[in-house]
Amino acid sequence: MASETVFFSARSSTRQAACPGCGTVSDRVHGGYRRRLADLAVAGRSAVIDLLVRRFVCPVASCPRGTFAEQIAGLTEPFARRTPPLRQALEKVALALAGRPAARLAKHLSLPASPNSLLRLLRRLPDKTSGTAPRVLGVDDFAFKKGHVYGTILIDMESGDRVDVLPDRTSETLAAWLREHPGTEVVCRDRASAYAEAVRTASPGAVQVADRFHLWKNLCEAVEKCVAQHRKCLAEPTTGATAEPTVTEADDTPQPVAGRRAIKRRERHAAVHALYDKGVQIQVIADTLHLDRKTVTRYAHAATPEEASLATGSRSYGQVHAYTPHLHRRWNEGCTDAARLHAEIVELGYRGSKRTVRRHLQEIRASGKPAPDKPQELTVRKATWLITAHPDKVDESKALKLKQLLSRCPELEAAAECVREFAQMMTERQGSKLDGWLARAESTGMKPLQSLARGLRQDFDAVTAGLTLEWSSGRVEGNVNRVKRIKRDGYGRAGFDLLRRQILLAD
Template identity: 70%
Template structure:
């Protein structure tokens, strides 16, 4: 009951020591089928010992020392001359672990990956290195599907941030990865959608390339945004609105009545004196970028092509393209500091030094 995988072999010895449990066994079959042609052969060629790691029992590491035999294939057209017998559920070709242990380690590696999975495996008395777990995951076959999921999620990710990007396709209902595309262009996604029809709802970000691909190949599909991009769009809209109307905000009113003699003597602060705005280098750079982007965007050039031409990120180009004037492009409250910082520096304001 503890070792159902050993039902088809003969166990000769069980040794328990500080290192774990060692089971010595040998096969009992008289003939085996050739893996090349399937012909049964009973002609013995030789044998050797295989040492297989198995699932732990009672917190003890288990090792199976199995004696297997090599047979000669007697079929003339078969290219394989000799072969080793394999025990169902116990051995695999070139494997040093039982199938049960391999499946367990694969599940642990898929859930945790790398070092965390190796630490958990050691705690379960099935020690394995992090690199071995990663190799197990890489050997797993990819799930090939001929149709797209009903609710499909599309988003880009960075192979190398700022340089190389790809596209990941997910099944939103199950959360499983469906496929990974080498880039984030509309042509690549369109080709994938033609080869995998069936998407009814496409959850994507604001990328125009994805919208164009879905609109071209799947015109009946509903395009929606996920919660992250909804919140992101809302935050950017509020931040842009606040940045545009920041001049409408007034500071707290000062008490100039006679009840507060200190305020009367102090008078207005130096920072409250209106001065002419000073244009900083960032404002000049922002105006130049805005003009360069609109020079191409107004001619119908795609945002991705503009980004490659000017050497800018797509999100930056999109921000400038959708801005009516350079002041709206950054959409950040920090844009106001381009003129304020030089003014404060000319008045003698300095950052305090840190004590050594």
């Protein structure tokens, strides 16, 4: 069997060398010794160089080095067992894939190295430091552990280079960095108050730019809350023979499950706000009411119980609406077993749970009536999409649905008008119109839009700049996604120092 390693024997012909301690050139040979250096692979096989080098005597008596070994440029480094080309290749692999994945790839390339050796190579790389900050700085946070621990990434918005990574997302840490690195003229950020305070404190002359994507996202969230408050308008009016009779025979039917959930939601909302309005902390409320902290946070930040209900639906519950025609047809055919119906729509591509299907059919089961041939009511999310979508993406049938919805609900018509004006202001960079738009949003009388307007007024200068200047946080968001990939490669085993080097130094 052929050897998997190629060996090369070589010797140095140098007759003199400079002392690394004092720089004096010496030609007095003290002796020699052999070095074994791993090198780049040759023809798919790992390579080892067996090198004979000389040791010289330093002629300067006061030099602390009595003898020294010669170094061959491009081939040897002090105390190294790898050649510089091999070391650089392993550094690139380690920067791209971290420890274990990089070790597996290096093995396939006939450059064997252990995961720990690769991580040590990363930690020896020179740090990326800069005395001044870029002219246009992008700031955003990313999660070390989602929902618990966050860091901050800084980007040069003009070149796209990573500038630095901070261990948290507090205003004090960013302000300290800005003081140590002066020169920033423009700061692109989301609407986080901590970053805004840091820039005001450390770089008061810098122009703050609120990201347009986050502004549009905030507007869509406010519109969704408005639609939820007027969900009764989503149902298409029945006509003629399809209208429901006005007799009250259905008064004795059991209360639908949806109604019981609404009552429970109102009770929870009242209980949370009874404590939250007194200044009680979120965690204390959660412990007192025996609720999850996230649930308490959702109710505490919702002005009405309906707003709190927007975040309770799962993705699979929204997916089940795509299979409503099949479920209703089978129900009317006599198949009322939720497990069997779930199995049928799974074959059609559904990926949700049986419990979701059962909940979807609860209202029909409680009513004791046949299922409608097709749902006559828009969902909150679909109606929100119709109001906020670009007109070019809305076909004629959907545009007709939107027109009918807005004709039934003047409040949503006012919200849709606000959306159109904001979209025009954002795409045409007309930030000077922001003050007038805020006044119109406040005059609609809809609390979600009024709340959004109050928040934008508090950050008025940054929002105006975001709707006027060319800068946005797109490059920062792209790097945040890249950080997520680096974290996955590390399997949660890397410390901050190693993660920081990977973020800053990788290609």
